[in-house]
Amino acid sequence: MPISQIAVGGREEATHPDALKAALAEFLSTLIFVFAGQGSGMAFNKLTNDGSTTPAGLVAASLAHAFGLFVAVSVGANISGGHVNPAVTFGAFIGGNITLLRGILYWIAQLLGSTVACLLLRFATGGLATGTFGLSSGVGVWNAVVLEIVMTFGLVYTVYATAIDPKRGTVGTIAPIAIGFIVGANILAGGAFDGASMNPAVSFGPALVSWDWTNHWIYWVGPLIGGGIAGLIYEFIFISQTHEPVPSSDF
Template sequence: MPKIALGTTREASQPDCIRALAVEFITTFFFVFAGVGAAITADELGGNTLLGLFAVAVAHALVVGVMISAGHISGGHLNPAVTIGLLFGGHITVFRAILYWIDQLLASSAACILLKYLTGGLNTPVHTLASGVGFLQGIVWEIVLTFALLFTVYATMVDPKKGSIDGLGPMLTGFVVGANILAGGTFSGASMNPARSFGPALVSWNWTDHWVYWVGPLIGGGLAGYIYENFFIIRTHVPLNSDDTF
C-alpha cells in the first residue's frame, strides 16, 4: 500500500513546483473557459435540450483531451478530484495537492469572470440538481461519474503497464468525460470537478446544491485512486520524497 507523503512548505519555492502551478493554472483556465463558454452558448440557443447537452459534452471532451496533453508539466489535473485521486495513490504530496486545489479554483474563477465580461453579463449556468433528484442521488451520481473518470486516468496514464493505449490517455479521458455528461448531465449536471462548479457559482453567486459537487467528486476520485493503485497496479511502490509520511 502506498504511503501518502505530506510534503513540506519548501516545495512552494522549488522551480519545478512553480512551473507546474503555472501550467496547471493555464490549462485549468482554458478548460473552464471552453466548458463554461459552451454551456453559456447552449443556454442561449435553447436551454436544456438534447442538442445543447450534446454540444456541451463534445466541448468538454475535446478541451479535456487537449488540456491534459498540454499540461504534461503539471500532470494536467484540471480538477481537485483528479488531484485527490493521485494523492490517495501516493503520486503527489499533500502540500502540493493543496497548492493545486488553490490554483485550480483561482483559474476557474478567472475564466468565469472573463466570460461574464466577454458575454456582456449573460447568465453563467451553474451545476444544480434536477427537479426530483435528491441530495443523496446527486452525490451518488457524482461519485459514480468521477470514479469512472479517475479509473480511466489511472488505467490509461498512470498504470505503467497500459500497453497498446500508451499515449492515448488524454483523448480517452476526454471521451469518458463527454460520455459521463451525456449520461448524467440532465440529472446531477455531471460536474465530476469541484473547480468546474466553483467558478460559475462564484460569478453567479448561486451556491444552490454546491456542496454536492465537492462531496461526490472527492469521494469518487479518492476511491478510484486508492482502489486502482492498491488492487490493479502490480509494482514495488516508491513513495514520494518527504520528511514525513503516514
C-alpha cells in the first residue's frame, strides 16, 4: 500500500549537498517555465491589446506552456527529477517516491522560482502586471476546483506513467514532451474557464507580485487533490506494491 512507503526523511536531508542541488534545479526549472509562460501572456496582451482571452491567445498560452514545461522538465530531470510543480511533488510523496523533507525543499524552491520569474518579468517589461489566475463569468469556485482536480490528475498520472513507473522502459525518454503536451492540452480544455493552472507555484508567483489573492485557494486545493489521487491510484494499482521507492535521481 502506498501509505506504508511514505517517509519523513532524516534531518540531514535538509542540508545534504544533493538535496540542495536538487532544490536549486527546481528553482531554476520553475523560473524558466514561469518566465516563458507568463511572459508569453504578457507579450500577447501587449501586441493585441489584451487579446490573451481570445481563442488565439488560448492557443498561444497552450503552446508556450507546453514548450516551456518540456524544456524545464528536461533540464531538471537528471538532478531533481524535474517536478516544476508542487502538485507533482505532492503526488510523488503520496506514492512514497520522495520524502517529506525533500518535498518541502522542492516546494520552497518552486515557489521562489515562480516569484523571481514574475519579478524579473515585471522589471524587464517596465512594470507591466503579471497575469493572475481567475474564474471566467459563469464559472463557480467549485466548478473550478473540479476542473483543477481533473486536469492535475491527468498531469500527475502522465508523470507517473512516463517518469516514475519502474516499468516505463524506453517510454521514459519521452517523459518531458509527454508532460508538456498534457499541460498544453489541458490549457486548451480549461483555460477559458479558470486559467488552467494545475500548478500552485505557477499561481503563487503572479498572485504574490500583483498582491491579488482572489480565489487563490482554488489553485492549491484542486491541484493537490488531483495530484494526490493520481499518485495513490497509479502507485496502488499499476506499480508493484513491493517495489523499492524510486530514487530521486531517477525522477
